[in-house]
Amino acid sequence: MxxxxxxxxxxxxxxxxxxxxxLDGAGxxxxxxxxxxxxxxxxxxGIVFWRREIGARAVQIGERARAAGLQVxxxxxxxxxxxxxxxxxxxxxxDDFQAAIDMAAALQAGVLTIVVGGVDxxxxxxxxxxxxxxxxxxxxxxxxxxxxxxLALEPLNPVYGGNRSCLTTTRDALDxxxxxxxxNLGVAIDAYHVWWDTDLPRQLARAGQRIFGYHLCDWxxxxxxxxxxxxxxxxxxxxxRGLRQAVEGAGYTGACxxxxxxxxxxxxxxxxEVLDVMVERFRSLC
Amino acid sequence: MxxxxxxxxxxxxxxxxxxxxxLDGAGxxxxxxxxxxxxxxxxxxGIVFWRREIGARAVQIGERARAAGLQVxxxxxxxxxxxxxxxxxxxxxxDDFQAAIDMAAALQAGVLTIVVGGVDxxxxxxxxxxxxxxxxxxxxxxxxxxxxxxLALEPLNPVYGGNRSCLTTTRDALDxxxxxxxxNLGVAIDAYHVWWDTDLPRQLARAGQRIFGYHLCDWxxxxxxxxxxxxxxxxxxxxxRGLRQAVEGAGYTGACxxxxxxxxxxxxxxxxEVLDVMVERFRSLC
Numbered sequence: 001m002x003x004x005x006x007x008x009x010x011x012x013x014x015x016x017x018x019x020x021x022x023l024d025g026a027g028x029x030x031x032x033x034x035x036x037x038x039x040x041x042x043x044x045x046g047i048v049f050w051r052r053e054i055g056a057r058a059v060q061i062g063e064r065a066r067a068a069g070l071q072v073x074x075x076x077x078x079x080x081x082x083x084x085x086x087x088x089x090x091x092x093x094x095d096d097f098q099a100a101i102d103m104a105a106a107l108q109a110g111v112l113t114i115v116v117g118g119v120d121x122x123x124x125x126x127x128x129x130x131x132x133x134x135x136x137x138x139x140x141x142x143x144x145x146x147x148x149x150x151l152a153l154e155p156l157n158p159v160y161g162g163n164r165s166c167l168t169t170t171r172d173a174l175d176x177x178x179x180x181x182x183x184n185l186g187v188a189i190d191a192y193h194v195w196w197d198t199d200l201p202r203q204l205a206r207a208g209q210r211i212f213g214y215h216l217c218d219w220x221x222x223x224x225x226x227x228x229x230x231x232x233x234x235x236x237x238x239x240x241r242g243l244r245q246a247v248e249g250a251g252y253t254g255a256c257x258x259x260x261x262x263x264x265x266x267x268x269x270x271x272x273e274v275l276d277v278m279v280e281r282f283r284s285l286c
Numbered sequence: 287m288x289x290x291x292x293x294x295x296x297x298x299x300x301x302x303x304x305x306x307x308x309l310d311g312a313g314x315x316x317x318x319x320x321x322x323x324x325x326x327x328x329x330x331x332g333i334v335f336w337r338r339e340i341g342a343r344a345v346q347i348g349e350r351a352r353a354a355g356l357q358v359x360x361x362x363x364x365x366x367x368x369x370x371x372x373x374x375x376x377x378x379x380x381d382d383f384q385a386a387i388d389m390a391a392a393l394q395a396g397v398l399t400i401v402v403g404g405v406d407x408x409x410x411x412x413x414x415x416x417x418x419x420x421x422x423x424x425x426x427x428x429x430x431x432x433x434x435x436x437l438a439l440e441p442l443n444p445v446y447g448g449n450r451s452c453l454t455t456t457r458d459a460l461d462x463x464x465x466x467x468x469x470n471l472g473v474a475i476d477a478y479h480v481w482w483d484t485d486l487p488r489q490l491a492r493a494g495q496r497i498f499g500y501h502l503c504d505w506x507x508x509x510x511x512x513x514x515x516x517x518x519x520x521x522x523x524x525x526x527r528g529l530r531q532a533v534e535g536a537g538y539t540g541a542c543x544x545x546x547x548x549x550x551x552x553x554x555x556x557x558x559e560v561l562d563v564m565v566e567r568f569r570s571l572c
Contacts, residue, residue, distance in 0.1 A: 084507055118523075124523055124524065127484070195411065196444040226512065237448050
């Protein structure tokens with residue numbers, strides 16, 4: 001009972017990182033407005049922004065996207081909550097967490113993504129850091145709920161376990177959701193991060209309505225850079241059809257968000273061409 | 287009830303990859319005999335070789351190691367059984383698998399490590415490839431048993447899922463062990479590959495006597511190269527004490543094998559110094 005995208009890509013959303021918008025100086029440098037228009041012209045249904053491109057214009061950009069016919073599916077992202085790349089100290093983390101929630105609310109973004117950060121300096125293994133993540137998300141969840149913002153914990157590929165995400169599996173993400181039990185807290189499932197996990201179908205069934213996001217790209221067999229060499233759908237070895245079947249089998253009916261960090265390949269190409277390829281691959285392979 | 291290594295490192299084994307012996311041209315280029323003597327002088331209890339350094343001298347090197355007082359704990363490794371880096375075709379894979387078993391038997395090595403290889407070309411996801419791995423290991427297991435060789439399936443960090451190991455979790459490795467049910471088939475647990483896995487304690491308890499190897503190194507927070515930038519114990523974020531507690535809690539009483547691929551750091555140093563650091567870290571931190 002999977003949705004049929006062959007002739008309908010209204011579920012397709014662009015994560016602007018696919019055009020390099022997550023990093024200063026990356027990509028072709030199109031304005032946010034130009035990206036919105038290019039997506040709308042091609043029949044995308046939604047868009048996901050990064051905080052760095054929004055600045056103080058959250059209300060304006062949100063309205064601009066909706067006027068063009070695009071849903072603002074999400075916002076990337078909270079600060080790292082723990083680990084070596086997190087802001088220093090609890091107050092600094094929570095202040096920036098709230099700023100991210102405020103921006104998501106102003107954008108009227110469907111979901112704010114949480115990337116939790118790595119292992120806290122001085123500790124060993126992931127357990128203590130995951131406990132601190134749980135405490136901080138529990139503290140932020142009511143603030144987000146009061147502003148109509150849903151929070152999605154995104155497990156990252158274990159290769160990032162040390163520096164970017166001590167949260168590496170959907171199982172661990174759902175354990176945190178269970179512990180906090182906030183209605184506005186769920187998970188984001190990204191093909192790049194979970195494609196290898198044979199436990200995933202069971203975890204997605206467990207997740208049910210708590211799947212708040214589904215991210216597409218591909219895992220290249222010979223990944224050159226674990227951060228910035230993601231593949232376009234179809235160019236790698238992820239079983240994207242099987243993955244979507246499991247995600248939709250759990251009840252997910254939301255957007256499919258294409259998020260491809262690709263400094264050496266896709267960010268070097270004309271964004272118009274990248275978007276065209278995305279639509280074609282989405283319809284035929286995802 | 288963990289073993290106390292503070293004043294006793296007889297359980298310590300050197301995997302010669304820690305001196306670059308897994309790759310042509312890497313490391314200081316000490317002869318195998320010199321490495322054996324250096325380990326014996328420092329009170330190591332065992333050693334693990336790579337096929338490339340053994341060549342046709344398996345019987346001789348095995349006897350040399352034992353004469354020096356070292357157990358030959360293991361041999362690295364089988365060919366990749368599936369995936370883009372495997373020998374082409376079933377017969378070629380199985381021939382080299384048998385050659386690896388023959389060498390392990392000639393060395394009187396305790397265990398032959400299996401690194402299974404990545405996703406088979408033309409397929410998507412890991413399931414089909416894991417099924418083929420299961421078939422090939424099932425076929426080789428009796429051949430190994432007849433020669434007194436134990437086989438250890440080693441799950442690798444998911445970052446290698448595409449090219450080197452579609453087997454990424456201890457859970458999947460034990461599922462294959464369950465399916466084959468050969469008494470000489472078990473798993474190897476390597477800190478680098480499993481340190482992030484919160485499901486590990488449960489899986490190790492399930493493994494019980496099927497833990498055939500325990501490998502030490504560390505996961506560096508800012509790993510520069512996922513293949514050749516492993517850390518010395520204590521320099522990263524793996525919870526090595528917790529890991530050994532779980533491994534020994536399952537009943538493991540065997541060697542602790544230090545396997546550090548480190549092209550830019552440890553392979554550049556005097557092997558004598560590397561071995562001294564290893565002993566100190568093993569006694570104080572592992």
